[in-house]
Amino acid sequence: MEKGQTSGAKKPKEGGAVGAKVVEHVRRLIEDGSLRPGDRLPAERDLALQIQVSRPSLRSGLRTLQAMGVIEARQGSGTYIADGPPKLGDGPLRFLAALHGFTRDEMFEARRVLEVGTTGLAAERATPEHIARIADEVTSMFATLDDPQTFLVHDLQFHRAVAAGSGNAVLATLIDTVAELVFEYRRTTVERARDLRESAELHRRIYKAIRDRNPDEARRQMSDHLNMARMAQAAEEDPAAGPKETALAPRPRRKK
Amino acid sequence: MEKGQTSGAKKPKEGGAVGAKVVEHVRRLIEDGSLRPGDRLPAERDLALQIQVSRPSLRSGLRTLQAMGVIEARQGSGTYIADGPPKLGDGPLRFLAALHGFTRDEMFEARRVLEVGTTGLAAERATPEHIARIADEVTSMFATLDDPQTFLVHDLQFHRAVAAGSGNAVLATLIDTVAELVFEYRRTTVERARDLRESAELHRRIYKAIRDRNPDEARRQMSDHLNMARMAQAAEEDPAAGPKETALAPRPRRKK
DNA sequence: TTTTCAAAAAGGTCGGACCACTATAGACTT
DNA sequence: AAGTCTATAGTGGTCCGACCTTTTTGAAAA
Structure with missing residues (x-):
């Protein structure tokens, strides 16, 4: 005063x-x-x-x-x-993952629910341009089998392209948010990857199903792919054996 | 200087x-x-x-x-x-809707992809506690048929409860984000709603399928429900007829 | 006309001061 | 001694004004 x-x-x-x-x-x-x-x-x-x-x-x-x-x-x-493609910042999800201990399996399951449905839509509606872009990414994946980091980029781009093919911007945004987080994490483990060729092959099958306008097959292939990817990443994390509680958020270390 | x-x-x-x-x-x-x-x-x-x-x-x-x-x-x-349930602020999606002109149909389709898959998981894994909470919300819906606003709250709570029943926090968070936006919008139109009783009945069928551990039936009922809800909202918006470009974002009025 | 560069414009950062609300310790009442 | 009330310290909220860094731009120089 x-x-x-x-x-x-x-x-x-x-x-x-x-x-x-x-x-x-x-x-x-x-x-x-x-x-x-x-x-x-x-x-x-x-x-x-x-x-x-x-x-x-x-x-x-x-x-x-x-x-x-x-x-x-x-x-x-x-x-x-902002004018780019809709982007639901990856920050929030990342924090939520750390705060609530989202596990890797939960993330993959969320992707499966999202992408399986979306891929079905893409098989029904994708324009020739969309399909061409999907094909391009598959080609790029096969071309970079010896460069895991670049391969991973095209992997992500592939999923983005499929989501775009669904014609639903909301779904594309959600998938992008979740997928980006998964990929960001995987970037640190992909060097230990096996079977990049097999992964590329699975992507090719998804592409073919979409190109052939076969929604059920596309859904099935996407589901298989994501299951495979989940297991592959588990193996990369723990080359030894039993993947268990591997979470994106670490151990609960408490001070008190 | x-x-x-x-x-x-x-x-x-x-x-x-x-x-x-x-x-x-x-x-x-x-x-x-x-x-x-x-x-x-x-x-x-x-x-x-x-x-x-x-x-x-x-x-x-x-x-x-x-x-x-x-x-x-x-x-x-x-x-x-923050300690509450994971929450991916509704703000961002709302802005994206306004910026990129997400349509009502896109939002419903995203919900369908998300919730159909998640409901299937809930039918497989929901605990008795989860199922009880879902049942409670159905009961509350039937009890508030004459109070649309309150009915709507229980509608949203029902979907939250189902998502929780899937045991996947990531999916629950995503669904919550999208659903809340849809409901917030619908809050302004629900007064003109018809058939609240039919809506409650559809929710009851979803609940029964989950309770009976029937994933396929649960998926089917959830899909039907969301399709019905989409059409119902279209009718609320435009009581007259042909629902068309009704978007969450308004007309593109440009200054230049 | 082209190049150069200095002023203007715009966002980024900083320190300090004050306001409004909360929680709590101590004084007062009972 | 127990309960209630109040002064106070602590914390986030707001504001101001100044200065820095980067980008843009227009005028001067080549």
């Missing part, structure tokens, strides 16, 4: 989240079409004035939007609405 | 994101077991010292974690690691 204040401190508008106000404002701009992917937002100093919040609070809200993958800030240039 | 600086300004450690440093630090604490759900983080001022960043930067990182649903800040008390 005795010390003076450098400048002014206003009254707190509502109770809590001024940052939320920013998110809400931007959401409205997007939902009513004023902002579209690729557009640039007003400068922070200007936007702060428009929304009637301070710049720190504005930045707080923008940071939230950034974490959600909605906007992208480029220093010196501006802040832009 | 000519004006004095109030206080100090350090050299920029690395290139860019100091906030990312915070996220990374917390991630490590979680992944190595030092922080577990429900734990309290050190006070911002202390944590900032530990990580060697300023408090604003620390808060920036914490805001990111908050957006990901990893932490929860309680004013006057502290910042805590």
Whole structure:
């Protein structure tokens, strides 16, 4: 009470989240079409004035939007609405995996549920362009059998291409989120992989089923592939034997 | 260059994101077991010292974690690691829906792929406790046929309970994310609903199939239910006739 | 016309001060 | 002594203003 204040401190508008106000404002701009992917937002100093919040609070809200993958800030240039393919940041799932001890098997099972259904849809609806892209990835996989890291990239791209072939962006986004996490993890073990050729062959069969417009076969092949991949990864992790509690999150070490 | 600086300004450690440093630090604490759900983080001022960043930067990182649903800040008390059920904030998907124009049909299709597979798993593995909870929700639905809003809550709870019955937390999280968005939207139209009784009946059939350990039947019933729900919502939106481009995201109004 | 470079613009970071809410220890009442 | 109330310390929330780094851009120079 005795010390003076450098400048002014206003009254707190509502109770809590001024940052939320920013998110809400931007959401409205997007939902009513004023902002579209690729557009640039007003400068922070200007936007702060428009929304009637301070710049720190504005930045707080923008940071939230950034974490959600909605906007992208480029220093010196501006802040832009994300325009790439829909992306549900891999961060969240990764944290959830660490927090709740998601196991590798759970991740693969989730992929199986997602991708089996989606692959069936792709077999029904994929356009020739989609099918061509899927074929390209299969070819690339066969071409990189001796380079596990690159092989893995094309593996992921293959699954992305199939998901795109389903024509359902929601499913494609979900698959991408889960698959990316699995692949990121596998990147560290793939060097010990066996049977890259067999893996490529299984992908080829999925491709053929989609090309032949055979949803049931496509589903079956995708299911087989993911089961195989799950076991392969288990073997890579524990070359010895019995894979058991191998989780993405580590042992529960408690301090208290 | 000519004006004095109030206080100090350090050299920029690395290139860019100091906030990312915070996220990374917390991630490590979680992944190595030092922080577990429900734990309290050190006070911002202390944590900032530990990580060697300023408090604003620390808060920036914490805001990111908050957006990901990893932490929860309680004013006057502290910042805590989220402990509830895994939650992949609905925010992101909602924005993606607005940005990329996800349609209602796409959302329902994603749910169908996710929930049909998951329901099959639930029919195989649900414990008696899980089954009891599913039964409770069905009962509640029949008890609230005259209160659409409450009915809807139990509808959502039913699907959550089924997902929990699958024993797969990853799938449960994904379903929750998508379903919540769909329900949030439907909350605005459900007042015009017809046939709440028929909807309850369909849920009861899913429950029975799970109880009877009949995965195929459970899958079939869930698929039917979601198809029916999709059409029902279309009717609620457009009581007149032909449901067409009704999307979660609005018309593309462009300024330029 | 092309190249160069310095100013402007925009996001990133920082320190400090103050506000609002919570929880708790100590004082007061009973 | 037990219960209640209140002052206070602690913690997150907000704001300001200044400065840094990067990008962009337009004018000057070649």
